[in-house]
Amino acid sequence: MYYNVESVNLKSKHEINEVKDFLEKFELKYEDVDYSVVIKDKGEIIATCSKKDNILKCFAVDENYQGLGLSNNLISKVTEKLFLENKYHSFIFTKPESQNIFEMLGYKNIFTTDKVSLLESGNKNINKSLDNLKLEYKINENESYASIVMNCNPFTLGHRYLIERASKENKNVIVFVVEEDKSVFPFNVRYKLIKEGIKDLKNVLIVPAGQYIISSATFPNYFLKKNDNSLKEYTKLDCNIFGKYFAPKFNINKRYVGSEPHCEVTNIYNNTMKEVLPKYNVEVEIIERKEVLEDAISASRVRSLLKENNIKDVEKLVPKSTMDFLLSEEGEVVINKL
Structure with missing residues (x-):
């Protein structure tokens, strides 16, 4: 029997609630998507898949309709949408028990935890991407490196303190800058x-x-920035990917991180790092945050002060280069988004 794949009107509360109700049966949340498709039988949803940018998610097929090729129909429709958006590389989150479905559709597994699998497909893959980074940034495969992963929204004296500490204690340091543009300060600004x-x-x-x-x-x-049931799995996924791929590729034997007195999500992430990374022979060094004005320096604190237009206190928390940017026309544009 042929089943038609329909796109969901994301402006329709009724259609969205239909998908939400269907996904609840599979203990899946329906959130943060920009495109969704469903397959219906007699007016009822029997299968669905969504995406956000190039990430496929919220995939489920009613157990009574499995084995009929519906997965292929869903993925083909979402992939068609990706191609229309000129996106030729995609990821998919799924439960481990569904992993083989996507492997049969050409997806390659990156890592699987107890509760989630991350796979990718298309014209890129993790090993090739890291090889290209290694080449582009002339990372010496005969040397060992310490590492730090930072967002820097914006760059503060606290970030500077952590990097300086790693620089003094190690021959070589790599700072990986979070490239995802979901912060107030865009990636190109944070990097600079x-x-x-x-x-x-x-x-x-x-x-x-x-x-x-x-x-x-x-x-x-x-x-x-929320702590829900999926948080621990995502931290495990992220840390294991770092340990399995980044550590051997870049000869990383140590990862530095600042202590986290305020943000619960970051604190859980730090604890997961301590659990996971030593299994890959990567030592985790948690450094007490630098304090100014009787509190830890943080980017969120800087953003709060900027909102209050308290430039005097911001100046005590950031290096001159960041301050110069904040006082520039470009900086003013970013601050106005706060």
Whole structure:
């Protein structure tokens, strides 16, 4: 029997609620999507799949209709939409028990935890992407590196303190900058501010993190800043990907991170790092945050002060290069988004 694949009107509360109700049967949440398709039988949803940018998610097929090729129909329709958007590389989140379905459709597994599998398909893959980074940034395969992963929204004296500490204690340091553009300060600005803020530290490389570290593909909760049932799995996924792929590819034997007194999501992430990364022979070094005005320096604190137009206190928390940017016309545009 032929089943038609229909797109969901994301402006219709009724259609959205239909998908939500269907996904609840599979203990799946329907959120943060930009395109959804469903297959119906007698007016009832029997299968669905959604996407956000190039990430496929919210996939489910009624058990009474499995084995009929509906998965292929759904994925083909979503892939067609990706191609129309000129996206030729995609990820999919799914439950481990559904992993083989996507492998049969050409997806390659990146990593699987107890509760979630991340796979990818298309004209890129994790090994090729990391090889290209290694080549582009002239990372010496005969040397060992310490590493830091940073968002820097914006770059503060606290970030500078952590990088400087790693720089003093190690021969080589790589700072991976979160590339996902879901922060107030865009990636190109964050990257530039880090580079300018540590240009005197000659043994530190600044490298874009791509889609494989703290991205919507590996760790969506980081940007949602919420602690729900999926958080622990996403932190495990992100940390295991770092350990399995980044550590051997870049000869990383140590990862530095600042202590986290305020943000629960980041604190859970730090704890997961301590659990996971030593299994890959990567030591985790948690450094107490630098304090100014009787509190830890943080980018969120800087953003709050900027909202209050408290430039005097902001100046105590950021390096001159960041301050110069904040006082520029370009900086004013970013601040107005707060």
